[in-house]
Amino acid sequence: MKVEKIVLNEKRNVTLTAYTQSTEEFRHIKKRPAILILPGGGYQMCSDKEADPVAFPYLQAGYQAFILRYSVGVDSVWPNPLDDYDQAIKCMKERAEEWHVLTDKIVVIGFSAGGHLAACAATMSKYRPYAAILGYPVIEGDCASIYQKTAPDVIAAVDENTCPCFVFATRTDNVVSIKNTIHFLDALEKNDILFESHIYSHGAHGFSICNSSVEVDPEEFCNRVPHWVADSMEWLKDIMGDFGNNEFLNPRFFPYINGNKEDVLNIDCTLAYLFSDSEAMKILDPILKQGENQQKQAANVDEKFMLQTMKLMTLRHMLSVISMPKNVIKQLDEQLRKIPNKRMKKG
Amino acid sequence: MKVEKIVLNEKRNVTLTAYTQSTEEFRHIKKRPAILILPGGGYQMCSDKEADPVAFPYLQAGYQAFILRYSVGVDSVWPNPLDDYDQAIKCMKERAEEWHVLTDKIVVIGFSAGGHLAACAATMSKYRPYAAILGYPVIEGDCASIYQKTAPDVIAAVDENTCPCFVFATRTDNVVSIKNTIHFLDALEKNDILFESHIYSHGAHGFSICNSSVEVDPEEFCNRVPHWVADSMEWLKDIMGDFGNNEFLNPRFFPYINGNKEDVLNIDCTLAYLFSDSEAMKILDPILKQGENQQKQAANVDEKFMLQTMKLMTLRHMLSVISMPKNVIKQLDEQLRKIPNKRMKKG
């Protein structure tokens, strides 16, 4: 592994530290996904405890890891920190060949005030990350302004182009209220953005990877807290893919809440979405009727329920509920994928 | 283990199934905590897949397990299901000696519509559980009324007497929107109630313990989903205690978000709470001054930050931040515990 420290902005003391792994002895791994780490520190400092210790598990998973020490103190007046972020990603993309980086698989992770910056990257940046991981983040304007008066409210910026987010925090955090996380999840839900979230019961603010190496007192944290590390990496595999035997594999799941955001129609679209497409209906009409009837009979449900169901339920899920054979499901998907998704709203 | 099925209400077909473990060969375990399981089924049925499979892990952890098959269909008009719950708990308390149940350690778990009922138990019941575990719960009035027109909105019922809650669900649930969970957490936060929450990225509604034994298709769920089982049991140990060598041990953590709800003052009270008690201030004044100064200098923080900090931060956390030796912390706690908590609002 090589270590390199690049000065991005000498005046504001902004640096990018690159930990990059070689690919020489590897048969198939020629390029790697990358993670950009934004340590916390109340926009007054960048904490070492949320830098290297966070890089190691991602390096172990095969990532290239980068630590951005962004503008703090008087230099953290907005939009300096976000500009630092964009500059860091730009640098990573420009040197992607040399650093063996998959430029379409760059993820950002931030903690506390760094979590605020990561959430801004997810919603307002020029170079959007594939996904964002936010640890006990500062989100709301009134909380952000405590640390940096000019820092923006993130809630207001969440829209349909926000990237998927993994958010973790502790309920008893007594520095940054858990309200920040809850209201952020609410905004993601309202905008149909995919997320995963873990709010652990007990533990104070600023626990980083929550092991003895970052000097947290294990007596003050419930045992689940350190799980976010492995869980976040598994989640990234789920939505971004993983190293395979010959190539970087496709992910198991969409980075969306359903198939409505794909380029073509598919069986992971919601029923309501497919219903309003006449071409899709030609294919689906007989099957949907069958499913509807079975469901109605089975659950003795009323019209209101059926409308609710159609709005949210995907075709795949309905077919699974009525025990449709897997090969029929596959066939249907292939047929649907020939129809362009005209209403697609992807960023 | 013995199995017993009690008919609680013959007309409405309400039954309580008791799985109770003996205590004969055990040296210290004479009584056990209990879990009351409320299966889901849209208030139209009580699903077997959310009954026995849920009982087993709790039996393994040493609990006595009870399954309530509550009023469904036309019988589920409100408040029948909640009455069933109260009747079940009453029965468990009355037969506690015979069933070796610790009557102050009864927990409720519910799924989907059963999660709605469990949330009602946590907020509106006569016999409150020690804690409630809610799986992909129906919470909001508009959602509840789809399944049972008369079912109440839970959000409105959350208050300072609501018990601690463990809530899990999947983001992509397309039957009961994740909104239900998010808005419930928001209500818990507003009322200072302790909780833990896990929202897993991918997976459909109704997964129960999410293993192959309940016929879920593992391809449709991200791997973290089954973690709720072990995590919920660990959480219960954290806040309710565990079997020890000679007795049932005290929990590691309060079932509250801080010490403000204890009978006496203590170092887990918030700074603001202690500040407004003149007796406490006599003890704390010199120490708090020291902490304040260190914090101010360290983080170069302003007045607004300090006020925010004092409102949320506990004395223990502040003392930990300023590296106060553990024996001094212990001494302080003992001194504070001599002062009654006059403003205590515990239910």
Added chain:
Amino acid sequence: MKVEKIVLNEKRNVTLTAYTQSTEEFRHIKKRPAILILPGGGYQMCSDKEADPVAFPYLQAGYQAFILRYSVGVDSVWPNPLDDYDQAIKCMKERAEEWHVLTDKIVVIGFSAGGHLAACAATMSKYRPYAAILGYPVIEGDCASIYQKTAPDVIAAVDENTCPCFVFATRTDNVVSIKNTIHFLDALEKNDILFESHIYSHGAHGFSICNSSVEVDPEEFCNRVPHWVADSMEWLKDIMGDFGNNEFLNPRFFPYINGNKEDVLNIDCTLAYLFSDSEAMKILDPILKQGENQQKQAANVDEKFMLQTMKLMTLRHMLSVISMPKNVIKQLDEQLRKIPNKRMKKG
């Protein structure tokens, strides 16, 4: 779940307790694998702590669970306990329809002296289990005879028909020496039997599932000890299969150390085994030559190494080492599977 207690031998006080799960609400799960539990107790008793607490996790995984309280005390003179085992299995097979048991998927688990009995079942019984799980087992004759003078040495009985074994124990067990486990593994290895083994560093004898519900003191055990429970169930899935969407799925892996014990030749046979079959050689000659050369060049290895390699290495592994495409591997397997395995020695 139903509980039933059958008296297998009134005089010797031998009973079989059956915990059987219904299959009514299930779409595909009509029959289930079964586990027969043999508690320990030095052939003087059958401990309750190694009975119900062991049944629960297997019930949770979808098994039917049976507890055999075999002959103890003066009645444990050999071969009484082994006869009890055979009678129990016979009973389970006879009532398989009623109890929804897959008769070819019956597993035995035993602890301490019950582990001795389970090892006897694996090596000497009339009705062999599919697999055996042995917890801190008594194995060697000199150890077994401490508890029951007439109890046989298991080492001597291990042969090529012994079933796959999962063996766990603690290094510091000061009642049954870890020698028993090590020498058993050695015998399994000598007879080419598949096994998995976990020897945890610290912990006393008799820990059962090693959680607080069986009154073990967690301070005396290293944290890995309870892992045997989940690990053993995962291992059973690996070699015996699992519930799928429509049927009980085939296992991921053979219950053998390679493919030499299958009815037909296949790519999981060892190179040496295939080399000595003229029909196989017609198919493999060109490919093997290629692999050999690559390996020789790559590792600069000598003749002795190559001979060693061929004896142990499977064709699949060699093809993987030389990066053979997966479709070619699949084709080869299909071709080989047309050739009967004339030397097959399966029990």
Added chain:
Amino acid sequence: MKVEKIVLNEKRNVTLTAYTQSTEEFRHIKKRPAILILPGGGYQMCSDKEADPVAFPYLQAGYQAFILRYSVGVDSVWPNPLDDYDQAIKCMKERAEEWHVLTDKIVVIGFSAGGHLAACAATMSKYRPYAAILGYPVIEGDCASIYQKTAPDVIAAVDENTCPCFVFATRTDNVVSIKNTIHFLDALEKNDILFESHIYSHGAHGFSICNSSVEVDPEEFCNRVPHWVADSMEWLKDIMGDFGNNEFLNPRFFPYINGNKEDVLNIDCTLAYLFSDSEAMKILDPILKQGENQQKQAANVDEKFMLQTMKLMTLRHMLSVISMPKNVIKQLDEQLRKIPNKRMKKG
């Protein structure tokens, strides 16, 4: 983190790569334990896949990590590789201040042929490690000589001064037979050395940390294999200690199988060991009598059993079996610890 590459032997191309973490921002962590990594490669090469990917999890746990690329090919004639090891440790000790290394907490880990070298370090080196972790190691002379004709047999070298060992491998390893591991455990047992061992059912040789980042095919490995990483680190905490709030904490457990190897007598000594010390007997006589009687009655055991028991059972375990209160146990330990252990044989 800093990276430094030191040439230990230019002629033989031996290098030591040091990944060292700073201690600046840390309040209490001033020095760190260290791990020395010995990659595998049949004494023909040092594989990159068993180098950096192994360093990362130990760095994450707070260790300083060092990779030794030892003599290979013609240079691997004995004792060159072992000399390289000793030179590496010497270098780490000499620069311990600069590298923030706790010189009495240096651990070695090796894979395959590197596992052979690590086992030699554990048994034959000048600078013994605190503990050794061996992955699918080459151990026996006949196996070692395949790779390097002059490489010694490790079995013969195991004695009472061998350090504690953590050994993992797969049953179906078809390059280095599992015999190597089993016979090594047997030798450790014979010499009363502490160990932990995990032999996973299915998987080929050379899997390193067994995740997608080292290009192993997950389909060929059972899911437990990657557990060795976390398990080995937990084991090291158990026997070597961990970072605490103010200092490096004492371990939970001895690095021995009982207390007989401590400088003073203690309650973790075996009964037989204490019985043969007249000073200890003055303290213990009344208590031991009580325990003996209870045990005899309880289990209806004979003389042979009691003698066996006394030889292996520790005083602590016996006191726990007879439910002795914890404060009495503590008192006894204090009393015993005043008596020097005259027969102590520690290396």
